Amino acid sequence: MGDEGETPPGSISEDEPQVNQDELILAQQRQIEKEISESIPLVGDLEPISSLNNEYSTDPVYLDKVKDLSTKYQYVRRTRPDGNCFFRAFSYANIERLLEKKEEFSEFYKLAEDSKTALVELGFQQFTVEDFYDTYMEVLKRLRAIEDADEAKKELHTLFNTQGFSDYMVVYLRLLTSGQLQKDKDFYSCFIEGERTVSDFCHQEVEPMYKESDHIHIIAACAALCTGVKVIYMDRGTGKSCNEHDLPEGCTPTVHLLYRPGHYDILYP
Amino acid sequence: MAGLSPSEVCGIEKATKGVNVLSEGATPGVSVDSDLAEQNLLHWIINMHGAPGTLYEGEVFQLQFKFSNKYPFDSPEVTFVGNNIPIHPHVYSNGHICLSILTDDWSPALSVQSVCLSIVSMLSSCKEKQRPPDNAFYVKTCNKNPKKTKWWYHDDSGLKPTKKT
Known part of the structure; x- marks a missing residue:
């Protein structure tokens, strides 16, 4: 045994070592994540x-x-500490304040409506962006349809605590942030350490879920939502x-x- | 999607859209076995041809994609299967692939197509056909699911797949 290529493809030796460190580490991570998600709501009261x-x-x-x-x-x-906290908190708080300002909400809605085309023009794949865009717009539509601001805030709270909607909002804001970084890449490249390009940075630190946010994410997210x-x-x-x-x-x-x-x-x- | 939140329907729906995109032949050298995909939307086999002008020209590989019900939030489990596993410094002889977008850098906005493109490009940039240095040890000790390996990416030496203590 031991020579490369000798192990037949697809067959993995059954005699696994008694302790596989990788599995232990990952299992512990899953356990911690589970405890957090069971004890802390996505967005609290x-x-x-x-x-x-x-x-x-x-x-x-x-x-x-x-x-x-x-x-x-x-x-x-409070928001759940799952690496998405900035995006979730920012998206929630921004929409929440707009629910009391109908005119500003309409402008925000218009900006959101046009955003998919902008992302596709930047090179994002239409069919992968679409699902997240559709859900993002559905949330905004539902909120727009509610006349009373307090009722709308309740609906916002419910939607942001429904994993399906809430995570879609997070993904879409991550994509908008990535789009903003790539659109102004000359400016943002000054803030990225090491050899990475803006696009590498977006693929590794912005678009994946659960990656934590730094100043650069915040500035770009603000620019993307014009606030x-x-x-x-x-x-x-x-x-x-x-x-x-x-x-x-x-x-x-x-x-x-x-x-x-x-x-x-x-x-x- | 009355009554369902998007995540409950999206996994399969998105996978279906992916089959269509690949069936339309949008990615050169990559085709999906659509009969198999129609039988089971959460398990695909994709045929991948080595790109012309690279070390893998003329070779055909099979990639297996398995989707969980948390897709696209969870990455698909992607391995090479079949008789021809490419000899490459990031591909183990059991078909496991060391590629960051398959775990740490996975984003829900990635697609089967973008994964295939990354793998074609990983193969195409290869200068010398060889297995990872720790191949023998890894294939003996790893879990069958490559997502249960703690991969180490982005280091300058190009590859440091697993950390075993």
Whole structure:
């Protein structure tokens, strides 16, 4: 045994080693993911800022920062930490605010309607983009049809907690973000480390589900949806207050997100 | 799709669209066994011809695609099957392929067609026909499903398939 080509194709030796590390690692990952998905909804209910204290009851650095946060924000809405949190939070919060502004919603709807053609022109395959576009538009259509803003918000919450719809919204925003990066690749290439091209970066870090988001994703997603985000950074850094950044710089942010290392939640003033 | 959320219908629907796209011959050198695909939409065999002007010119390979009900959120399980497994530094003699889009870099917006194109292009860029250096060990120890292997991608040496401790 051992020489290449000697093993007959398709037949895998039955005498597997007693412990296959790969399988153990993957099984553990699946288990963690399962626990997260069973205990944390895709998008949670509104909770008072003080609810954050529960996570940090013995941590003075964070407690000071929660206190600071509570002077600027009233509520937090948690999202499931599955690597899609930025896209899910951003998409949800942006649509939620538009439900109270009919005119802006119509503009947003128009932008969404035209977006598939733009993606196909950028080289995305029509039939793979289509499924996600159709669901994205279906969600927007359902919301548009509801006259009362509060009722529409309830429907938004239901749709974003239905995996089928919610993940489709995430995928489509990932595609729009990838499209934006590739459309302005000269600009964005300055922010990509290493040898990767913008298109490599999109295929490896933007389009796949569960890949976490960085500044570059946020700036491109904002550009794709024609809006801006304020990100409040809460970490173990010194100081009693949280750092904040408007992305893109100088914008008037419409969506507020709380960033704790590795995760985004939605904030409400 | 009354009453169903998109994910419940999409797997099969998207696979069906994929059969049509491939049957129309949109990808040179790649064709789907449509009789087999019609019998079982979640299990396909695709015939792939080595591209002209490459080391694999004149060879025919068979690729097996298996789709789970979570497709397109879960990647398809893709392996070479049959009598002719290409000799390539990223293809094990049991048909497993070390290609990032099949696991880590899979995106729901990828299609069977784009996977086939990536594999044709992986074969075409090969400069020397050889098996991965750890072929013998890997094929003895791996799971039958290549998605249960923790692959290591994007390192400069070109290939470091599995990490076994």
